[in-house]
Amino acid sequence: xxxxxxxxxxxxxxxxVAEHLVDVLQxxxxxxxIVPDAPLFVEGLGLDSIDALEVALMISRVYNVTLSSxxxxxxxxxxxxxxxxxxxxxxxxxAGSAG
Amino acid sequence: xxxxxxxxxxxxxxxxxxxFSPDRSVFSHPDGTVSxxxxxxxxxxxxxALLPDAPIVSxxxxxxxxxxxxxxxxxxxxSVLLSSDRTPERLGQLAxxxxxxxxxLKGDSATEELPPGxxxxxxxxxxxxxxxxxxxxxxxxxxxxxxxxxxxxxxxxYAKKWGALVIRxxxxxxxxxxxxxxxxxxxxxxxxxxxxxxxxxxxAVHTRSLATTGPTTYPADWRKMLELTxxxxxxxxxxxxxxxxxxxxxxxxxxxRIVSAAAPLGEDLARRTEEALHTxxxxxxxxxxxxxxxxxxxxxxxxWKLYDTVDLHDDSVTVSAPGxxxxxxxxxxxxxxxxxFRLIGRRNDMVKIAARRASLSMLNTILTNLPxxxxxxxxxxxxxxxxxxxxxxxxxxxGVSAAGILASLRKQIDPVFLPRTITFVEAMPRNSVGKxxxxxxxxxxxxxxxxxxxxxxxxxxxxxxxxxxxxGQPVVPGALLLDCGLELAGLNPTKIDQVKFLRPVRPxxxxxxxxxxxxxxxxxxxxxxxxPGAPLALRAVIRTQSD
Numbered sequence: 001x002x003x004x005x006x007x008x009x010x011x012x013x014x015x016x017v018a019e020h021l022v023d024v025l026q027x028x029x030x031x032x033x034i035v036p037d038a039p040l041f042v043e044g045l046g047l048d049s050i051d052a053l054e055v056a057l058m059i060s061r062v063y064n065v066t067l068s069s070x071x072x073x074x075x076x077x078x079x080x081x082x083x084x085x086x087x088x089x090x091x092x093x094x095a096g097s098a099g
Numbered sequence: 100x101x102x103x104x105x106x107x108x109x110x111x112x113x114x115x116x117x118x119f120s121p122d123r124s125v126f127s128h129p130d131g132t133v134s135x136x137x138x139x140x141x142x143x144x145x146x147x148a149l150l151p152d153a154p155i156v157s158x159x160x161x162x163x164x165x166x167x168x169x170x171x172x173x174x175x176x177x178s179v180l181l182s183s184d185r186t187p188e189r190l191g192q193l194a195x196x197x198x199x200x201x202x203x204l205k206g207d208s209a210t211e212e213l214p215p216g217x218x219x220x221x222x223x224x225x226x227x228x229x230x231x232x233x234x235x236x237x238x239x240x241x242x243x244x245x246x247x248x249x250x251x252x253x254x255x256x257y258a259k260k261w262g263a264l265v266i267r268x269x270x271x272x273x274x275x276x277x278x279x280x281x282x283x284x285x286x287x288x289x290x291x292x293x294x295x296x297x298x299x300x301x302x303a304v305h306t307r308s309l310a311t312t313g314p315t316t317y318p319a320d321w322r323k324m325l326e327l328t329x330x331x332x333x334x335x336x337x338x339x340x341x342x343x344x345x346x347x348x349x350x351x352x353x354x355x356r357i358v359s360a361a362a363p364l365g366e367d368l369a370r371r372t373e374e375a376l377h378t379x380x381x382x383x384x385x386x387x388x389x390x391x392x393x394x395x396x397x398x399x400x401x402x403w404k405l406y407d408t409v410d411l412h413d414d415s416v417t418v419s420a421p422g423x424x425x426x427x428x429x430x431x432x433x434x435x436x437x438x439x440f441r442l443i444g445r446r447n448d449m450v451k452i453a454a455r456r457a458s459l460s461m462l463n464t465i466l467t468n469l470p471x472x473x474x475x476x477x478x479x480x481x482x483x484x485x486x487x488x489x490x491x492x493x494x495x496x497x498g499v500s501a502a503g504i505l506a507s508l509r510k511q512i513d514p515v516f517l518p519r520t521i522t523f524v525e526a527m528p529r530n531s532v533g534k535x536x537x538x539x540x541x542x543x544x545x546x547x548x549x550x551x552x553x554x555x556x557x558x559x560x561x562x563x564x565x566x567x568x569x570x571g572q573p574v575v576p577g578a579l580l581l582d583c584g585l586e587l588a589g590l591n592p593t594k595i596d597q598v599k600f601l602r603p604v605r606p607x608x609x610x611x612x613x614x615x616x617x618x619x620x621x622x623x624x625x626x627x628x629x630x631p632g633a634p635l636a637l638r639a640v641i642r643t644q645s646d
Contacts, residue, residue, distance in 0.1 A: 023597065026489075028520045049316065050339065050453050050515065056317045057346050066349075069314030070323065 010036050014085045021081070024058040025051055036082040052078060059084075065091045108273075108407050110266045110421050115235045117143075117170055119305050126163050126303060127283065127328050129313040138225030139167065139304075140233055146171035146204070149220050154199035154244075156180045156190055157291060158213065162299050163312040164204045165290035167223040169300060173242050173261075174234075182246045182254070183292045183387075183455050184513050187214045193246065193254070238262030238422065245293055247387040247456060257388050263422025267297065267390055268305035270407040274394050275358055275381065276308065276333060282355060283328040285311040286335040287321050293387040294360045298335045318347035331355035338364045339453060341372055341380075354378045359397075360385060362451060363442075369397035384442070387456070388426045389418050393440070402439045403432075415440060450479045452490070452515045462516060466492065469507050471499035474527045476535055477516070478544040491544055492518040495526060522547055545633075549624045550615030554587040560606035575604040580637055584623045588614045596640040602627065604636050 010018060010032065018031035021040075055078070056067040065088050067077060077087045118125070121136025128134070134142075146167055155172045157179050159165040172179045180199055182190060191214035194201045201217040213219075236242070243259040275298070276282045284302060288295040303310040311324040321344065325332055333356045336344070341359060344351075345368075354376055359369075360383040369380040384403050385391035393403035405411065409420045415434045419425045431443035449456050462477040475494035494504065501521040508517060528543040529535050546552075558564070558575050565573035577600045585592060604610060610625045611633070625637040 023599075026519075052316060053318075053340070053343050056319075057343055060318075060347060066319045067317050068319035068323070069316050070320075074316075 008035060008037070010034075010081070011085070013089060014081055017085045017088065018081055020058055020062055021055065024054055034081050036085075037080050039080055040078055040084070055084070059088060063088050063092060108270060110262075110408060113262070113265050113269055115238060115262060115265055116233050117173065117236055117304075118233055120307070121230070121233055123307065124309050126166070127309060127311050128163065129323065129327065131327060133309075134163070134225050136233075137230055138227075139170065140231040141227050141229070142167045142223040142225035143170035143174055144231050145224050146220055147174035150175045150177070150202070151200050151218070152177065154178050154180055154197055156182070156194045156197075156199050156201045156214075158190065158201055158203040158217065159207045159291070160289055161207050161312055161314075162286060162290045162295070162303075162310055164207045164223060166300050166304060167225075168202060168204060168220075169243070170304070173236060173240075178241055178258075179243050180246065181243060181291050181293070181296060183289075184246075184254075185291075186510075186513060187212045188510060189513075190214045191216070197244075236261040243296070245296075245387050255388075259390075260422040263420065264297070264301050264390075265305045266408060266421050267406070268301045270409075271297070271391055272302060272306040272308065274404075274406065275302070275356070276306075278331065278355075280331060281307045281309070282331040282333045283309045283311060284333050284335055285321065285324045285328055287315050287340045288335060288337060288361065289315070292361070293390060294383070294385065295335070297385075297390050298358065298360075298383070318344055318349055322349045322351045325352050325354065333358060337361040337453075338368060342368060345372060345375055351376075356381060358383060360391070361453075364397050366397055373398055386426070386429060389420060389423055392418055392420070402435055402441055405438050405440070411440065450477075450490075450516070452480070455513050455515050457513065457516050462490075462512060465508065465511050466494065466504075469496075469499075469504060472496040472504065474529075476527060476540055477518070478540060490516050490518045491548065492521050493524050493527065493540075493544060493547060494521050495524060496521075497523075545613070545626075548615070549613040549622065549626075551613060553612050553614045555609055555611045555628075556583055556587070557607055557609045558604070562606065565606060573606050575606075577637075580604060580610070580625065581623075581639060583610075584612050584625055584637065584639070585641075587612050588621075588623055590614075590621065590623075590641060592641045594642040596642060598637070598639040600637055602634055602636045610636060 014036050015031060018034045021027065022029065022031050059065050059067060073087050076083045078084060118136040118140055121140060123136055124133045125136050125139050126134045150171055154177050157165055157168050159168055169179050180193060180197060182193055190201055201214045202220060203213065203217060204220050204222055206222040238261060240261045241258040242261045245257045245259060246254040284299055286295055286299040290296055290300050299310050302308040311328045313324045314320045330353060332352065332354050334354050335358050338359055341357065355378065357372060357378050357380045359380060364382045373380050380397055382395055382397045383391045384393040392409045393405050395403045409418060411418055411434060415432045416427055417425050418428055429449055432440040433443055434440045449458055459477055466472060466475045466477065473495045475492065478491040478493065480489050496504065504521045524547055527535055528539045564576050564579050568574060568576050581598060608627060609629050611628050612625045615622045619642060621641045623639045623641060624635060626633045627636050
């Protein structure tokens with residue numbers, strides 16, 4: 001998960017999250033077409049608050065990570081595929097080491 | 100014929116003070132503190148001193164911020180403009196057209212992008228121990244104007260009088276929270292939409308109710324608000340969010356009652372919610388023009404009960420209520436008696452997504468006015484698909500890119516009505532007089548999106564697959580369904596990228612298969628034409644050897 005910003009290749013985990021995004025939102029792109037650093041909302045895939053809710057449910061179901069507005073990270077979570085994947089990986093990492 | 104109100108509530112006895120009974124608790128906050136009516140009044144007086152002498156377009160998303168700004172605007176002698184269209188450009192245009200100022204309060208989680216010229220005032224400050232002035236507001240004073248997209252495409256303005264809002268709050272409270280013990284209200288809906296404005300802001304200000312404040316984006320946010328407030332709890336939400344709450348499967352405190360509005364609530368979702376959360380689901384019927392007017396418990400009664408003081412007349416077409424102009428209902432209703440009615444369907448071409456409304460003809464006019472677009476149409480979502488509702492757009496526009504059209508549409512219409520992409524076609528299926536009928540458009544859209552029909556099948560009740568799958572509850576096994584579809588399509592796949600079984604198929608149910616090929620990607624879908632809206636049962640993305 002140690003990718004540099006600006007890197008355009010998806011990591012394996014980003015690819016996996018991208019597959020779930022395409023599936024849950026029924027996007028008209030293939031997972032590999034989602035640019036990791038591109039914004040998910042408005043200019044990028046054009047997602048909105050309804051999609052945010054769908055994505056939050058998917059992240060909770062698949063990764064057992066609960067998104068909440070209290071989280072200081074919450075603004076960054078939906079900035080890009082990379083932002084989302086990194087957040088999920090970090091929270092899971094913490095949960096793993098704590099348990 | 101005007102029917103007599105059934106209630107013995109006397110509207111003229113209503114307390115028209117700015118805040119009802121200010122000694123009580125009015126809001127509970129995410130940090131665990133509570134604001135009384137006096138705190139609210141102090142904060143409103145302080146904010147009022149900073150306001151310009153102009154109407155206010157309120158950008159606040161938080162119900163506490165919103166309420167302070169609303170009352171401050173009234174204290175300033177002005178009124179607040181409410182629009183559920185949150186596009187910064189549109190909010191800026193609305194303010195300009197009414198000589199109003201866009202205002203938000205510091206710390207509000209509002210839109211990242213604010214309209215130009217937005218005034219950001221300090222966060223609400225309710226500190227102090229005095230009892231600030233709590234003036235009685237004149238019944239006929241216009242305190243808010245609500246905007247909604249009319250069928251012409253131009254926003255329509257509906258003025259709300261103080262007395263009318265107070266009376267509606269009082270009659271609504273008796274139906275929403277009928278128990279002796281006052282409930283706390285937690286809302287997942289924004290205060291600038293008529294539903295949230297009436298059911299959270301006005302309830303907190305005009306009745307005994309306490310409302311919870313805080314962010315409302317995620318189910319985890321709703322849980323936090325419910326945890327911070329006191330029982331009995333009422334959750335003010337929408338069908339979309341109710342479904343999300345069930346799917347999130349969170350450990351939440353008991354909810355005595357769930358109130359749903361903004362979109363029709365399916366009986367099945369209402370029942371599942373009542374069972375899973377041990378609660379009562381109440382549905383409100385209303386419209387931006389007139390507010391909430393009727394109520395029912397979805398699982399037990401198909402019939403709606405009119406709020407006291409609200410009446411239907413002129414063959415159930417017109418609604419009247421004290422202090423509000425008569426309005427024509429957007430829905431067809433069938434009256435059962437003076438106080439009860441059944442909903443029959445939509446009267447006009449309005450589409451509704453996520454509590455926002457738009458007229459199809461307006462959307463189509465915007466689309467076909469774009470440079471390079473020769474013809475085209477929006478196709479409203481099929482809400483029976485069980486998926487997030489999305490518009491489809493078909494367009495005849497040689498030489499224009501989908502991204503270009505999307506970018507232009509984004510500037511002019513609310514994002515909830517934006518399609519994922521633009522599907523280009525050679526011609527629209529207009530009839531001999533150039534008219535595009537709803538039926539022809541939907542059939543055409545399905546063919547374009549999912550391909551031509553390749554066949555129909557159904558499985559007889561004595562099919563050998565049923566006894567084991569599952570005993571007593573026969574369902575067509577997914578693998579069998581997929582095999583039949585592949586055979587109809589004449590495909591011998593080497594790789595199936597994605598398969599989704601979206602709905603159980605039972606014996607004798609007809610499946611209509613379609614196949615779409617786009618570059619290397621083949622998509623096989625099966626719909627169930629005998630069900631309302633022909634819901635999807637199967638969707639598979641396939642690659643074959645030759646790809």
